[in-house]
Amino acid sequence: MGLVDFFRRHFLGNFFKADCRVRVPADRGKRVPHIGAHKVRCGQAAAHFVIPADTRLRTGMALHGRAQIPFKRALVIAGPSQTHGIDDTDQFLRFGIARTRRGPKRRIGLVKSTRIHQIARRFQFRRDRRGQKSEGKSYCAHGVVLSCFASLAAAADLPPPLTDEDFIEFDVAQAALGQALFYDPILSGNRNITCAHCHHPEFGTGDGLSLGIGEGGQGVGPDRTPGAGADRVAKRIPRNAPGLWNLGARDLYTMFHDGRLSLSDIYGNGFNSPAQEWLPEGLNSLLAAQALFPLVAQFEMAGNPGENDVIGAVHDRIDAAWPILAKRVRTDADYGPAFVAAFDEIDTAQQVSIVHIANALAAFMALEWRSTDSPFDAYLAGDEAALNRGERAGMALFYGKAACADCHAGSLMSDQKFHALGLPAFGPGRTRAFDPYARDVGRMAESNRLRDAYAFRTPMLRNVALTAPYGHNGAYPTLEGIIRHHLDPVAARAAWQRQMAQLPDIAWLAATDFILGADALEMDRQERAIAVTPMHLTDAEIAELVAFMHALTGASVNTPAFGIPPDFVP
Structure with missing residues (x-):
């Protein structure tokens, strides 16, 4: 008898008595939600969890006392499907894992006991008490929640690592042109930004x-000034x-x-x-x-x-301005020949269009700021x-x-959806x-659509520790601040102070900088649109989230x- 079968039959079989009934569409086109490391798939109801390599399993059962069984390799244990209803028993799952060989002497409890029916209630995996038949087939699935030590995240929940195949291929010669244009004021109306x-x-x-x-300012970064005289900025971005x-x-x-x-x-198009x-x-x-x-x-x-x-051309029609900028570039003594050399479809500088300029800029940004070598990426690999x-x-x-x-889902750490x-x-x-x-x-x-009111796109998180301040309007100067806002937006709004906004002083714009906050009706509309359920995390847990955010910083960003x-002139 194999080790997996031994555990499944003699240990787990006696404890997987309490099941919950879940609904599966008849066409099996949708996965049933999962509970922690326990995954229920269409047509396959089985409890899965992983015991890491070099770990000692403590049974904690009367039959074997406090025996500790070491594993040389990671072990996946699967519990077979049963047919009991969730209300038939209050059976407990008692399971413990002792310390690893390299771990501290103090035993680390990785898996806690929990009532199966409480799990079902929490995730609304309940039997249909009214006796109504659900559409499609029903399968019985075990409910197992693993309260894991913080160093372990369920492998099934982690995204796959980013690889070269996840990115569009761009031409290096075109990217070199894009670099020159990215740092050149030739693409701005007044050639000043x-x-x-x-x-x-x-x-x-x-x-x-x-x-x-923006246009009219001087310098870069937090020290950028708004300019003066007729050329000064007329509005903040x-x-x-x-x-x-x-x-x-x-x-x-x-x-x-x-x-x-x-x-x-x-x-x-x-x-x-x-x-x-x-x-x-052609983009x-x-x-x-x-x-x-x-x-x-x-x-x-x-x-x-x-x-x-x-x-002036923009105010006629948005696309009327792009040919003007393209003409500036193609008539430049350096850019014209460089575009002919970098783009196979161009024979003369007169053929350079705004499409070629945009494609060159895209090539530069894509290659220059591809980031897949953070500690988190290494962990995923x-x-x-x-x-x-x-x-x-x-x-x-x-x-x-x-x-x-x-929301910060998938390999890009964004669902690319919109949330208020x-x-x-x-x-x-x-x-x-x-x-x-x-x-x-x-x-x-x-x-x-009214349901999209005050909702903004979920940002990607690679190198997020470098991109302060945070939020669509940069409301929070620190990662801790934006995390705390996510936990309780209403309370965070009430506690927010104006000095938290990173806004250089601009005397002629000061009167309107915070005028919106004085509109009680608008503030009420914004609060009613919030689509976040408050959650409590301890200060230590928030600090751990911040540490993980820093682990998303790429090794080659510099x-x-x-x-x-x-x-380049700032």
């Missing part, structure tokens, strides 16, 4: 500000500058805080974007399409009406020593009790033409493929 002024590598590919200072990490991923299908750019064939049917064809990725819009945004790079021909004790504890919380992975968190409101807002005052309704401005050009 670059992409790097709001997305600088020294600030995690952001700008270190809650709300950025209404949302926080997001990081640029892993934007070349194949699975990415929406961008911007409100998702106003996404993969779609609604307009016949592959994208649903603010340019609608006027978006040029090779979602990232290339994204690169076009800051160039024609008034307060970001285009400039104010009357200042240059680019912003099989290096169990890559995370220390605190980081593993934070990982277990992230994928377990704290339920962070409900009720962040403290300030700044000019991203107003629509019919909004009576400055506010930001988030996704609803794009979808026109040694990118291209770097900052030596002639």
Whole structure:
């Protein structure tokens, strides 16, 4: 008799007496939810959990006393399906694991006893008490909850590691052109700002500000000033500058805080974007399409009406400005020949279009800021020593009790959906033409659906420790702050202080910076839209989550493929 069979028949068989009845669609097209390490799959009702290698199992049963059985390899134990109803018994599952050979002398209890019917009640896996038949077939499944030591997260809950296959392939020569353009003011209306002024590598590919200072400002990062005289900034950028990490991923299908750019064939060009049917064809990725819009945004790079021909063209129609910028580039003595050399389809500089410029920018951003070598990535790839004790504890919380992975899901750590968190409101807002005052309704401005009010896209988390401040408007300067807000948004809003916003002093904008917070009706609407259930975590658990966030920082973030050009002027 094999070891697995021995445990299954003699140990587990006597304790898997209490089952819960779950419903499975007749077509088996949907998985039944799982409880911890116990996974119930369509047509297969069995309890699975893993005992790590080099671990001593303590039976704790009368038959064997306190015998400890060591395992040289990881052991998967599966309990067979039974047919008892959840109300038929209050049987307990008693199971313990002693310390590992290399562990501390003090025994670590990895698995706690729990009432099966309490598990079923918590997850609403109940029998149909009314005697009604459910659609499809019913299977009986065991309920087992493992209260694991924080260093272990269920392997089934962790995403697969990111690999080269998860990213779009880009041309290195085109990326080199993109690097030059990213740091060159030639793409701005007044030739006074670059992409790097709001997305600088020294600030995690952001700008270190809650709300950025765009066209007209001077300097980079938190020290950027708003300019003076006729050229001074007229408005703060209404949302926080997001990081640029892993934007070349194949699975990415929406961008911007409100998702106003996404993969779609609604307009016949592959994208649903603010340019609608006027978006040029030939863009090779979602990232290339994204690169076009800051160039024609008034307060970001285009400039104010009357200042240059680019912003004038934008006010005629959004796509009218891009040919002007393309002409600037192709008539440049350096850029023209470089584009001919980098793009096979171009024979002369006169053929360079905004599509080639956008594709070059996308190639640079995708290759420069691909990040797949964090300690967490190493752990996912099989290096169990890559995370220390605190980081593993934070990982277990992230994928377990704290339920962070409900939204920060998958290999990219984002479900790419929209959620209303009720962040403290300030700044000019991203107003629509019919909004009576400055506010930001988030996704609803794009979808026109009331259920999307004040909802914003779930951000990806690679290198998140480098990209402060946090939130769609940068409301929190620390990871601890944004985590605490997630735990209880209403209480966090009440405790939030204005000085927490990273806003350089701009005297002529100060009157409107916090005016929205004085509108009681708008604040009430925002709070009622919050879609977060409050949760309690201890200070120690929050610190462990923060430690795990730091474990998402890539080892090579300070040694990118291209770097900052030596002639870049902040």
